[in-house]
Amino acid sequence: MRDKLILGRMIPTGSPVHGLDPRAKIAAMLLFTAALVLSDGWPALALLAPCAAAVLAATKIPPRTYARALRPLRWLMLFVFLFQLLGGAGSGSAELPAAGGGAWEWTLGPVTLTAAAVSGALLAVCRMALLILFTSLLTFTTTPSMLSRGVEGLIKPLARRGTGAERFALMLRLALRFIPALLEEAQTILKAQAARGADYEEMNMRSKARLLLSLLVPVTVGAFRRAEELTTSLEARGYRIGAPRTAYRPLAWRGADTGFMLLFVLLPIGTLLLRLAA
Template identity: 35%
Template sequence: MFEHVIIGQYLPGRSILHRMDARAKLASVFFLIAAIFLTNSWTGYAVLGGAAAVIYLSSGVPFRYIRKGMAPIFLLVLFTFFIHALFTREGDVLLSLGAFQFYEDGVIQGLFIALRLLLLVFLTSLLTLTTSPIELTDAMEQFLSPLNRFRFPAHDVAMMMSIAIRFIPTLMQETEKIIKAQTARGADFSKGSLKDRAQAFVALLVPLFVRSFKRAEDLAYAMEARGYNSGAERTKLRQLIWKTRDTAACVLIVVLVAALFLLRE
């Protein structure tokens, strides 16, 4: 069920996107996310779609891998679309099915929200697929480092965010194992009354929480055994190197965001 989840996973490679500085990729994703929420026209989403296609082609990630990874998101996207299409009653009626009516503005708003979700998941997935957790942590730490003068623990926050992202596929795999184990013991997550389904999910959530806390405890012991100290000054084995291509990529993204802002209706 969850074996194809790609958010939080890293796929080693030598593509253009892999070789870019992690800070440039992180900044570009932030700008693109802002552009996604600013866009409110079909022209803007067409431009964003073209930009996403170019970014994907420069990532070197196999299309089959992306397709399987995006499959679990489509259920959420479809649900979000139908919620907006059914309950936004503005504009002309496009379709009437018994008690359900689909209005023009509701369908358009649902499509916009669906496109936003797909683009958000797609771009953030490409970020984690082409950036190692260590590089992502270093990039986030450097972005947060100006807050150190206000006693903000930039390194600790960056470390926690990186660990949280890395644990997403791990928890998905744990959930898959528990579901298979509970199904083998007679649990049914798709049939029965609401009470029966709730009891079945309790049998899923309890061991999932126990395993999550156990993994967190093991990680804490491993970091402590290696002498990790959150307040200590430390050097980096691999330094992030900003190159000309990183500057060019950031400039292109900024120009794209400015163009999308001008295309707003």
């Protein structure tokens, strides 16, 4: 189970993107998300997709790894596609030209499909896929500890109290650490049930649903036990929120981080100009 979870795992390749400051990568992801929200047509997507592809290629991570990151959310993407398609949502700027040069419409009983609806559904799925890919890029190139430190560095100037950013960063760091621990515990329980004769391949959907319910209680109890042990460990080591401390690897902003940020600052501006010009 843990090996199948690719999203959220750091993949070291020694690329220039790996060496960037985590604050720059987090800010770039937020700017890219803003550009996706502002994009309302294919011209804007044609601007964002090549930039995202170039950054993905710069990480030196195989494309199949990014494809594996999309797999867990494929049913959600299918739902979004069908929802947009059957809802008939589609704007003029998002419409793809038909083969004959004009708009088309196809009716099957109570369902009516139009060129604008198909184009809008495809556009929504492409935007969602780009968002997932760029989010996976952030986690593939940044360790959980550096990611939490980057978040802390970004929100510290905005926090009213001095300990607010540190509390949030600690919560994020512990959450990222607990995910693989809980998956490992769930896998141990599944192996124990398989050793007692449970055959998952022959189970129907109802039996698999009952299996998930049987996993819920021991995994929840294990999570509380690990949380209690972690609290005791932090108290034994004298950890206090807001206490002065130094970092083993301090964050350092360099010229490459500034250039990376400037690239993504231009993306929302470009999509906004395209939206106003449409």
